[in-house]
Amino acid sequence: MIKNEKIKASEVQLTGVNGEDLGMMSRDEALALAKQLKVDLVCTSLMSSPPPCKLVGASKAKQEALQDKQKARKQEQGAKVKELRLTPHIEDHDLETKRQQAERILRAGDAIQFVVRIQGKEGAQAKALLESLLRDLKHAGSPRTGIQLSGKQAAVLVDPQ
Missing domain, CATH: 3.10.20.80 (Translation initiation factor 3 (IF-3), N-terminal domain)
Structure with a gap:
């Protein structure tokens, strides 16, 4: 200047x-x-x-x-990827808190990786949980990857819009 x-x-x-x-x-x-x-x-x-x-x-x-x-x-640093961890049996209030936190992160310009820890046969519940989160955050971000189920976790990467 x-x-x-x-x-x-x-x-x-x-x-x-x-x-x-x-x-x-x-x-x-x-x-x-x-x-x-x-x-x-x-x-x-x-x-x-x-x-x-x-x-x-x-x-x-x-x-x-x-x-x-x-x-x-x-702008030089670029977007960071922040990880949010969940479980398939998360309470409604806790899920709402995580959703609001994710929305704030996406609006700030950073990407989010949701990770759901699974035990046994909880894969379907984890996938349903991630799908509902993606639906709720559709206005703030779009998924970069699909929902990946692997062994002990399910994950999805969401980019800001």
């Missing part, structure tokens, strides 16, 4: 503190106006001529820069 005297362009397209368009003006006039209002002059893009600039309060400019950095870092 380029601020104040570091802006090298001779003319800028200026936007006010409240988003109002102040038009084209010289960099020196824009800097004088920024000092008069006790705010910073921030260049939003160097790709156009004249560069668009806006008047922003000092603390707000720092906060925006920090948020941009955090977004870039999160």
Whole structure:
């Protein structure tokens, strides 16, 4: 982010503190106006001529820069896969809690792997449980894999939308 005297362009397209368009003006006039209002002059893009600039309060400019950095870092890392473990005999209230937790994770942009631990002949119950969870979370995510029954567990991977 380029601020104040570091802006090298001779003319800028200026936007006010409240988003109002102040038009084209010289960099020196824009800097004088920024000092008069006790705010910073921030260049939003160097790709156009004249560069668009806006008047922003000092603390707000720092906060925006920090948020941009955090977004870039999160996009760089990509989605994580979080695992939620269940049993076929889960109580209704506990299942609702797990469903809400899964919805929050999916909305945050991370994937979920549901794992249901099975003993003996509980495979059909585990599959039915996972199918109902997938139905309930259809609006927040879509399954990447089908329901996989293997030995002591049933699993399904759900991606955010």
